[in-house]
Amino acid sequence: MRRLEGKNVLVTGSSSGIGRAIAIRFGHEGANVVINYRKDAEKAEETERLAREAGKSIKSLIIQADVSREEDVVEMFNKILGEWGTLDILVNNAGIQKLSASHETKVEDFDKVIAVNLRGTFLCSREAIKHFLARRYGGVIINNSSVHEIIPWPGYLSYAASKSGISSLTKTLALEYADKGIRVNAVAPGAIITPVNRAWVEDPRRRAEVESRIPLGRAGTPEEMAAVFAFLASDDASYITGQTILACGGLTLYPEFRKPWSG
Numbered sequence: 001m002r003r004l005e006g007k008n009v010l011v012t013g014s015s016s017g018i019g020r021a022i023a024i025r026f027g028h029e030g031a032n033v034v035i036n037y038r039k040d041a042e043k044a045e046e047t048e049r050l051a052r053e054a055g056k057s058i059k060s061l062i063i064q065a066d067v068s069r070e071e072d073v074v075e076m077f078n079k080i081l082g083e084w085g086t087l088d089i090l091v092n093n094a095g096i097q098k099l100s101a102s103h104e105t106k107v108e109d110f111d112k113v114i115a116v117n118l119r120g121t122f123l124c125s126r127e128a129i130k131h132f133l134a135r136r137y138g139g140v141i142i143n144n145s146s147v148h149e150i151i152p153w154p155g156y157l158s159y160a161a162s163k164s165g166i167s168s169l170t171k172t173l174a175l176e177y178a179d180k181g182i183r184v185n186a187v188a189p190g191a192i193i194t195p196v197n198r199a200w201v202e203d204p205r206r207r208a209e210v211e212s213r214i215p216l217g218r219a220g221t222p223e224e225m226a227a228v229f230a231f232l233a234s235d236d237a238s239y240i241t242g243q244t245i246l247a248c249g250g251l252t253l254y255p256e257f258r259k260p261w262s263g
């Protein structure tokens with residue numbers, strides 16, 4: 001089923017991981033995809049090849065831009081609209097995380113994570129919404145959040161705070177622009193097999209330890225996340241806005257309560 005036939009989609013940070021899977025899945029659904037990357041042009045080209053293979057007759061563009069930089073984002077939107085005239089769907093996927101005890105975190109590291117994850121999501125959303133308003137028939141925004149928008153994460157203060165911020169941004173933009181035909185939602189992945197998790201994914205003992213904490217008993221795949229983004233982007237989700245879908249294998253269900261503590 002090609003639910004996104006002919007739609008123009010921008011996926012930020014789609015040279016790897018979940019973003020790459022989203023670009024491929026959206027291509028498979030018939031969408032024309034813009035692959036944004038920050039550093040790795042070769043990996044972006046690989047994403048493009050795979051998306052075109054999945055989508056057969058789709059169009060694609062590759063654009064280098066750092067989503068935390070206003071001038072990069074504005075230029076990226078100018079290029080997309082210059083080439084294709086219109087954009088229908090924005091996926092704010094680009095994200096980073098940095099580990100350090102909160103009391104030892106350097107201000108520049110804190111700012112960097114907030115700048116990519118939260119400011120980047122704001123900047124791309126702002127440019128997309130300007131365009132959606134100008135063309136007068138709305139559009140769709142989907143943000144890649146995390147279970148850490150609700151689960152505290154010691155050692156990753158800036159990341160958890162940025163994802164909570166994305167939750168608020170999602171709901172606020174959804175409410176602000178609902179009457180303009182703009183839907184804004186988010187997906188909150190749990191533990192997913194991507195490069196960012198290489199350390200535990202490639203170590204069988206650590207992976208078993210992580211997976212023992214997940215009610216469904218395993219880590220998720222980028223393709224499983226992409227399926228949720230595709231649903232939210234499609235008209236199957238036409239009456240859904242301001243929501244976060246927790247795609248986390250049950251990680252947010254208080255797994256410690258699987259067995260009664262008393263009685």
Ligand code: NAD
Pocket residue numbers: 012013014015016017018019036037038039065066067068093094095096116144145146147188189190191192193194195196197
């Ligand atoms: P990843 O590192 O493979 O993907 C992140 C992408 O963002 C990379 O392609 C990277 O180049 C890009 N990026 C980083 N900074 C950028 C910038 N300034 N401008 C443009 N692009 C930039 O990791 P992933 O796991 O695929 O992460 C994708 C998203 O999913 C992130 O927002 C992450 O927080 C979220 N997420 C991942 C998991 C997980 O378990 N993997 C869980 C929850 C949420």
